[in-house]
Amino acid sequence: MSSRGDKRAELLRKAVDHLAAHGIADLSLAPMAEKLGTSKRMLLYYFGSRDALIAEAIAASRPDVSGLFRDVGDAGGLERAAWELWEAITRGRQQRPIRILFQVLSLAPTQPNRYAALAADAVRVMVEPLVPVYRGLGFDELEARSRASLLISGLRGLCLDRIVTGDEERIEAAAGVLIRAATTTENRKP
Incomplete structure (x- = not known):
């Protein structure tokens, strides 16, 4: 029993x-x-x-962003973790469940009383674990938050585009552009 x-x-x-x-x-x-x-x-x-x-x-059903990015200590590790996240939401274990998150995010603007807080929390718990990673790579607070948002929201948007259009080649290439841009440390402020 x-x-x-x-x-x-x-x-x-x-x-x-x-x-x-x-x-x-x-x-x-x-x-x-x-x-x-x-x-x-x-x-x-x-x-x-x-x-x-x-x-x-x-x-x-959401990806374990904290776990994926926990041991990141350099730009190469950040890029590898970003690719692992992309793999999880497009081909891995999170491929189907991520659709629940997309539904809540799309319902939040039209049914804010029911979904806005839930959607905001879902975004927060995926972005926040990346902020200290970016700070550890030398970015100030605003830049760390901006880059964390770019990476998470960008990959989520591309994943949705992939589901809707089925254009895997274009989206995979776009994910590469996004990940490289969001994980480079060349443009950080001194």
Whole structure:
């Protein structure tokens, strides 16, 4: 018999897969629960609310930016970590789940009461871990924050473009241009 934590983790994994495939805009817990092999009551028991489930699905499905960039100490390491992130969101384990983040980001402007804080937090937790990396490479605070934003938001935008257009060759080349520009230390201020 599985423990409460195991059942919750299993439901969260299934929910992430479901949300990545079917979206969150018209999400209703009862039909989702049925597809997951459980009940709305159990989803509410484990997650509390529809919005809490979505928040946990986003947290569980986003790339581990802190882990990818933790040991970066030079521009070469930063570039390698950026390519690892790109690989994760386009071909790796994050390829499908990143779609949940795209949905929340696109819904935030039109449904700010429901999604704005969630979207802002999702962006923050991906950008913030890079700021100390850039500071450690000699960039001042504003430049470190700007470059972290450029790298994360740029790769996220290119990933979305790739999903929408399917133009892998163009997007892969654009990712290379972006990563090289965002990881160079040649233009830092003394």
